[in-house]
Amino acid sequence: MGRKLLLENDHIEGIHSYEVYRKNGGYKSVEKALKSMTPEAVVEEVKKSGLRGRGGAGFPTGMKWSFLAKPEGVPRYLVCNADESEPGTFKDRYLMERIPHLLVEGMITSSYALGANTGYIYVRGEYFYIIKILEQAISEAYTNGWLGKNILGTGYNLDLYVQCGAGAYICGEETALLESLEGKRGNPRIKPPFPAVKGLWECPTVVNNVETIAAVVPIVNDGGDAYAAIGIGKSTGTKLISASGHIKKPGVYEIELGVSVEEFIYADEYCGGILNDKKLKAVVAGGSSVPILPADLILKTASGEKRLMTYESLADGGFATGTMLGSGGFIVMDESTSIVKNLHTFARFYHHESCGQCSPCREGTGWMEKILHKILDGHGTLADVDLLWDIQRKIEGNTICPLGDAAAWPVASAIRHFKSEFEAYVTNRKSIPDVKYYFHCNNLDAAAAYSSL
Amino acid sequence: MAKVTIDGITIEVADGTTILQAARMIGPDVAPPTMCYYSKLKTSGGYCRTCLVEVSKGSEKDPRPMPKLVASCRTGVMDGMEVKNTSSEKVRDARAGVVEFLLLNHPLDCPVCDQAGECHLQDLSYEHGNYKTRTEFERRTFDKIDIGNKIQLHMTRCILCYRCVKTAEQITDGRVHGVINRGDHAEISTYVEQAIDNDFSGNVIDVCPVGALTDKTFRFKSRVWFTKPMYAHRNCDKCSGKVSLWYKGDDVLRVTGRKDQWGEVEEFICNTCRFDKKSTSDWVIEGPAPINRHSVISANKYAKLVKPKEFTLNDIKAITD
Amino acid sequence: MSDSNKITFSPESEALIKNLVKRYPEGKHKSALLPALHIAQAEFNGWLSAPVMDKVAELLNLQPIEVYEVASFYSMYNLKPVGKCLIEVCRTSSCWLRGAEDVVKHIEKRLGIKDGETTTDGKFTLKTVECLGSCGTAPMLQIGQTFYENLTLEKVDKILEEWKDAGKHSSYLDEHTFRNI
Numbered sequence: 001m002g003r004k005l006l007l008e009n010d011h012i013e014g015i016h017s018y019e020v021y022r023k024n025g026g027y028k029s030v031e032k033a034l035k036s037m038t039p040e041a042v043v044e045e046v047k048k049s050g051l052r053g054r055g056g057a058g059f060p061t062g063m064k065w066s067f068l069a070k071p072e073g074v075p076r077y078l079v080c081n082a083d084e085s086e087p088g089t090f091k092d093r094y095l096m097e098r099i100p101h102l103l104v105e106g107m108i109t110s111s112y113a114l115g116a117n118t119g120y121i122y123v124r125g126e127y128f129y130i131i132k133i134l135e136q137a138i139s140e141a142y143t144n145g146w147l148g149k150n151i152l153g154t155g156y157n158l159d160l161y162v163q164c165g166a167g168a169y170i171c172g173e174e175t176a177l178l179e180s181l182e183g184k185r186g187n188p189r190i191k192p193p194f195p196a197v198k199g200l201w202e203c204p205t206v207v208n209n210v211e212t213i214a215a216v217v218p219i220v221n222d223g224g225d226a227y228a229a230i231g232i233g234k235s236t237g238t239k240l241i242s243a244s245g246h247i248k249k250p251g252v253y254e255i256e257l258g259v260s261v262e263e264f265i266y267a268d269e270y271c272g273g274i275l276n277d278k279k280l281k282a283v284v285a286g287g288s289s290v291p292i293l294p295a296d297l298i299l300k301t302a303s304g305e306k307r308l309m310t311y312e313s314l315a316d317g318g319f320a321t322g323t324m325l326g327s328g329g330f331i332v333m334d335e336s337t338s339i340v341k342n343l344h345t346f347a348r349f350y351h352h353e354s355c356g357q358c359s360p361c362r363e364g365t366g367w368m369e370k371i372l373h374k375i376l377d378g379h380g381t382l383a384d385v386d387l388l389w390d391i392q393r394k395i396e397g398n399t400i401c402p403l404g405d406a407a408a409w410p411v412a413s414a415i416r417h418f419k420s421e422f423e424a425y426v427t428n429r430k431s432i433p434d435v436k437y438y439f440h441c442n443n444l445d446a447a448a449a450y451s452s453l
Numbered sequence: 454m455a456k457v458t459i460d461g462i463t464i465e466v467a468d469g470t471t472i473l474q475a476a477r478m479i480g481p482d483v484a485p486p487t488m489c490y491y492s493k494l495k496t497s498g499g500y501c502r503t504c505l506v507e508v509s510k511g512s513e514k515d516p517r518p519m520p521k522l523v524a525s526c527r528t529g530v531m532d533g534m535e536v537k538n539t540s541s542e543k544v545r546d547a548r549a550g551v552v553e554f555l556l557l558n559h560p561l562d563c564p565v566c567d568q569a570g571e572c573h574l575q576d577l578s579y580e581h582g583n584y585k586t587r588t589e590f591e592r593r594t595f596d597k598i599d600i601g602n603k604i605q606l607h608m609t610r611c612i613l614c615y616r617c618v619k620t621a622e623q624i625t626d627g628r629v630h631g632v633i634n635r636g637d638h639a640e641i642s643t644y645v646e647q648a649i650d651n652d653f654s655g656n657v658i659d660v661c662p663v664g665a666l667t668d669k670t671f672r673f674k675s676r677v678w679f680t681k682p683m684y685a686h687r688n689c690d691k692c693s694g695k696v697s698l699w700y701k702g703d704d705v706l707r708v709t710g711r712k713d714q715w716g717e718v719e720e721f722i723c724n725t726c727r728f729d730k731k732s733t734s735d736w737v738i739e740g741p742a743p744i745n746r747h748s749v750i751s752a753n754k755y756a757k758l759v760k761p762k763e764f765t766l767n768d769i770k771a772i773t774d
Numbered sequence: 775m776s777d778s779n780k781i782t783f784s785p786e787s788e789a790l791i792k793n794l795v796k797r798y799p800e801g802k803h804k805s806a807l808l809p810a811l812h813i814a815q816a817e818f819n820g821w822l823s824a825p826v827m828d829k830v831a832e833l834l835n836l837q838p839i840e841v842y843e844v845a846s847f848y849s850m851y852n853l854k855p856v857g858k859c860l861i862e863v864c865r866t867s868s869c870w871l872r873g874a875e876d877v878v879k880h881i882e883k884r885l886g887i888k889d890g891e892t893t894t895d896g897k898f899t900l901k902t903v904e905c906l907g908s909c910g911t912a913p914m915l916q917i918g919q920t921f922y923e924n925l926t927l928e929k930v931d932k933i934l935e936e937w938k939d940a941g942k943h944s945s946y947l948d949e950h951t952f953r954n955i
Contacts, residue, residue, distance in 0.1 A: 075799075084907050085904075085905060085907065086905070087866045087867050087868065087904070087905040087909070088867060088868055088905075088909050089907065089909070090907040090908060090909050090910055092907075093907050093908075118799075124907070125808075125812065125848070125850045125946065126850065126906050126907065126916065127907065128919040128946040128947055128951060129919045129920070129921070131951060131952075132919075132948075132950060132951050135950075135951070135952060135953040136953075138953065139953050161797040162953075163797075163805070163808070163809070164808060164809050164812060165808065165848070166808050166811065166812065166848030166849075166850045166851055167848045167849035167850035167851075167903075168635070168847065168848050168849065169904070169905075180808065181805060182802070182804060182805055183804035183805045183806065183807035183808060183844065184804070184840075184843075184844060185632070185635075185843055185844055185847040186847060186848070190498075190499040190524070190527050201799065201802055242909060242910060243910060244868040244871075244872075244909035244910045244912060245867075245868055245871045245872070245909075246871060246872075250909070250910035250911070250912070251910045252910065284867070288866070288867060288905075329909070331867055331868055331871070331909070333871060337871065341870070342867055342870065342871070345865065345866050345867045345870045346866075346867060348866075348904075349866050349867075349904045349905065351636065351637070352636065352849075352904050353636070353904065354635070354636040354637070355635060355636065355847075356613060356632075356634075356635055356636040356637060356638070356639035357500050357613075357615075358499070358500050358501070358502055359500070359501050359502055359551055359554045359555050359612065359613075360502055360550065360551060360554050362554075362613065362636060362637050362639070363554035363555070363557045363558060363637060364554055365636070365637075366636070366637045367554075367557060367588065367590070370590045387587055394546075394547065394550030394551075394553070394554075395550075397521045397522065398502055398505060398521075398522060398547050398550070398551070399502070400499060400500070400524075628837055628839055628840075629837065629838070629839050630839060631839040631840070631842070631843045632843060633842050633843055633846040633847075634846045634847070635846070635847050635848075635849075642842075
């Protein structure tokens with residue numbers, strides 16, 4: 001049984017309420033930080049912990065914090081990115097729903113470290129019921145003196161607000177989130193300047209994911225070294241993994257970084273194996289954006305080593321044979337799955353979510369979706385598969401924000417690892433019964449069945 | 454000051470200069486093409502991705518190359534920076550890709566488009582695009598919208614450069630038009646089709662790089678290459694009154710701002726000068742407009758040419774053929 | 775300019791919007807636009823007409839185009855009328871893997887409408903949407919602020935039954951969503 005830091009008290013009844021949360025050691029990190037530590041000391045602990053951004057990019061949090069500009073007389077902001085929208089990811093929702101005070105506590109401790117006196121939690125609009133839960137938790141925190149003026153008599157002031165989104169994946173990109181928080185369209189900004197210098201309302205701003213901010217609580221409580229002692233190498237601490245797809249026990253699991261992928265998929269403690277005991281076909285390990293890997297490559301690296309749930313092990317082999325830990329959105333597909341159809345749901349997603357600011361992403365995402373649709377409809381050609389490859393190549397790296405890359409990688413990896421399946425769709429379409437495409441699809445995946453013959 | 458080398462040509466520029474500005478100082482054949490950047494509009498640029506360049510050396514202090522191509526219009530130079538524009542195969546490839554993306558939903562109705570002949574998208578495609586079309590899907594179309602009685606919005610042709618929005622924001626008071634919808638459904642619109650009721654609204658026509666915003670008073674009057682631009686001025690209480698008059702025979706067919714060699718207006722002009730003063734008697738004629746790089750009028754490019762040192766035009770042909 | 779003077783918010787909604795502005799520094803009232811549009815949508819039958827958006831612009835002292843730009847960018851704002859019950863079915867990967875298509879087909883059959891359409895009696899609108907963060911409890915659909923998860927076709931039938939006589943439009947918010955400051 002691995003150690004749990006964030007979900008340690010998840011099983012306790014009523015842990016969402018202030019009283020129960022407090023009784024179980026809640027808000028200790030605020031007391032410790034505000035009363036016995038300087039802001040710099042808190043930043044130092046976070047640096048020591050080796051905590052990396054849990055939203056997907058995995059950038060060291062302590063370093064991000066240390067970039068924050070501190071000009072005299074200019075307010076600084078901490079903004080929590082709770083715009084969780086990466087397909088396959090639902091850990092932040094789970095955390096906020098079950099233990100909202102952990103996020104509030106993390107926001108207070110982190111804001112203190114950064115010298116911010118105002119914080120915002122930007123929650124995607126679809127999670128309105130979570131917004132209600134957070135508003136309640138914030139209200140309780142104010143009532144009990146953890147927010148507001150002169151917190152714990154230390155002279156530190158902090159106001160914390162929830163902001164709602166309204167349906168836009170792109171607002172998970174930090175500068176798009178800031179635009180949205182300013183009441184504008186969620187168009188990513190051109191960087192530099194980075195938010196650490198010019199963020200919310202042109203003031204220095206740190207944007208961190210929900211899980212990242214929550215992790216600051218155990219780091220401050222137990223010290224950065226204790227956190228860094230968990231995990232392997234530069235993958236320290238624990239990570240929330242959202243497990244979904246064809247598995248027996250979908251859900252959110254807190255793992256110590258370093259658990260093997262095989263154990264995570266098959267152990268009863270985690271996913272419990274493949275649904276209906278079918279064979280594993282492929283896994284998208286870190287949310288829709290990261291490269292899909294076939295069973296053999298997700299369980300073992302190309303050099304034959306056991307693949308572990310760490311930033312480094314999952315990335316082993318680069319994009320040729322590896323993938324990324326990303327947001328920890330772990331989507332499992334069994335042997336009956338059509339990779340092409342799954343890819344189409346991703347392509348449609350990115351097409352739908354492209355903000356439209358820069359041309360490669362605006363035009364390219366729609367183009368890729370149309371070609372995939374055509375292939376699924378049984379009208380594709382081998383040239384279409386090559387064209388798809390070329391389009392993704394021309395989007396990747398050429399856009400303002402990483403959405404372009406995120407749209408390109410799933411396409412590239414699906415073609416790289418499952419080319420024969422695309423070919424089955426385009427070369428044998430006459431022999432495939434009923435590949436007619438609904439939104440959709442048929443339960444019987446003829447093409448996939450054909451390719452596995 | 455910073456020394457920057459672009460395609461093998463070194464120039465010294467002031468700190469804070471962008472790569473694009475530095476390249477423009479060297480000359481038109483070294484400068485990356487631009488579709489959305491407009492030096493007269495704050496925060497313009499960065500969207501179209503046509504000006505992407507490769508930074509093969511970051512600076513003297515940190516010589517590492519930049520991992521991705523960068524938008525030259527939005528990236529500042531560093532001392533010792535080395536940049537590859539047309540000398541980089543990566544850049545040429547990405548740029549051809551951008552042209553393809555921009556044309557993907559463009560109607561290619563150049564034969565009936567008033568912008569033809571002075572269209573930046575035509576120039577861009579000609580100079581940087583591939584010769585083959587690979588798309589076969591129906592193109593996105595929109596209905597034409599009249600923005601007031603002088604300007605027509607042909608959204609189907611729009612490449613979403615945002616120049617008109619920024620113009621409306623920065624030189625007119627009270628913006629009424631903007632970008633609505635998202636992704637490839639995004640469109641320039643007034644939403645409820647209000648007229649842009651402002652003395653300077655006509656400038657959106659001049660800044661539009663394609664035929665999406667056109668002058669209704671000039672609509673189908675003539676191909677631009679059959680008109681002759683003359684510089685003229687008048688006393689105007691709203692703007693500088695310095696314009697280009699476009700003549701066919703003795704008739705003034707249209708009035709525009711004066712454009713520099715990058716196709717950008719030198720000064721924004723008011724609607725009275727643009728739409729209401731179409732007689733020679735309204736103006737003091739200065740003489741023929743000088744050569745304009747972005748017009749068929751200057752097809753021969755009389756300006757002095759500075760060729761990139763590391764690269765010749767034949768190389769482009771070899772790749773694109 | 776459309777006829778925004780015919781639009782009146784309830785005093786509660788108007789007060790709430792004014793209150794929301796307090797969450798931001800002085801002069802940054804535009805930040806209240808997203809929540810204000812949600813409030814407007816909840817109040818005016820689940821969609822945002824041009825006069826309603828103009829009214830929001832007036833309340834927040836913004837240009838109408840600033841409101842249209844934002845309203846048309848985000849997928850949760852409906853710019854056309856919707857049925858009393860707006861059913862949003864997630865269709866992205868994880869939900870697709872667990873049978874989202876069957877859910878959509880079933881609803882289409884039961885209601886006699888296609889994705890994006892509204893029943894002629896104005897009771898239901900069906901909309902397929904992208905990932906709602908319910909992948910571990912797929913397939914799922916959302917009505918207002920409620921997530922219906924681990925769907926089976928029987929569950930879907932029950933949900934349709936439950937909503938068939940809805941008096942008010944389904945809404946993402948209720949009177950407790952935002953805390954007063």
